[in-house]
Amino acid sequence: MSPQATAPITALMSDGPEIVPVLITGVDGKEPAFIPSYEHEGDAGADLRSAIDFDIKPFERVLVPTGICLAIPDGFVILVHPRSGLGWKKGITLPNAPGTIDSGYRGEIKVPLVNLDPTHTWHFSQGDRIAQMVIQRYWRGSFAQVSALPDSQRSQEGFGSTGVQN
Numbered sequence: 001m002s003p004q005a006t007a008p009i010t011a012l013m014s015d016g017p018e019i020v021p022v023l024i025t026g027v028d029g030k031e032p033a034f035i036p037s038y039e040h041e042g043d044a045g046a047d048l049r050s051a052i053d054f055d056i057k058p059f060e061r062v063l064v065p066t067g068i069c070l071a072i073p074d075g076f077v078i079l080v081h082p083r084s085g086l087g088w089k090k091g092i093t094l095p096n097a098p099g100t101i102d103s104g105y106r107g108e109i110k111v112p113l114v115n116l117d118p119t120h121t122w123h124f125s126q127g128d129r130i131a132q133m134v135i136q137r138y139w140r141g142s143f144a145q146v147s148a149l150p151d152s153q154r155s156q157e158g159f160g161s162t163g164v165q166n
Contacts (some may be wrong), residue, residue: 010141020135023071032068034127045081045132048111056115061095064130067151072103075165078133080111086130091117093133101133109133155156 026032036046046148051067072078080099086092095114111131115122 009069020073020076022073022135023068027065027069028069034067036068036133045134047083047129048080048109048131048133050124050126050128050130053123053125055121056092056113057121058115058118061114064113064124065109066109066130068109069106070101070109071106072101072135074103075137076103076135077101077138078135080109080131080133083129083132090120090122092122092130098134099131109164 024032024035033051034049036048038046048066051065054064055161056062070078078101080094080097080101082093092115093115094114099112101109113130115158
């Protein structure tokens with residue numbers, strides 16, 4: 001690859017992710033059984049683990065406790081995402097993905113799961129990875145009411161407006 005071809009990529013590379021301190025405790029101030037962790041270098045999502053053993057039947061929803069409480073710094077949010085392997089291999093996902101954990105919330109982190117597999121009941125054990133959380137900055141909107149919105153090329157065209165490609 002020529003130096004010119006790699007120059008844009010090199011310009012976009014950084015020294016790695018910003019490290020954000022997130023305080024953690026177990027429920028009721030106890031020591032947490034499992035602390036969220038990154039499985040590989042470069043992972044954006046830290047794994048959340050189940051605090052209990054449970055089964056999830058076909059098309060059933062379960063609210064799974066993690067046993068942890070967090071203090072997220074102001075200006076940041078945690079987004080809870082499904083684990084891709086659980087979705088692909090077992091049909092387990094989050095019905096509200098991504099789930100939002102605001103910086104002011106101090107209660108136990110719980111993860112809603114749904115089993116989309118039509119025939120299999122799946123068993124999970126305490127400590128199993130059930131979801132992943134991504135910490136990111138956010139901006140708050142300053143909403144201004146106007147009499148009309150400015151025009152755009154897309155206008156009011158919505159779902160399917162660019163056509164369906166086979």
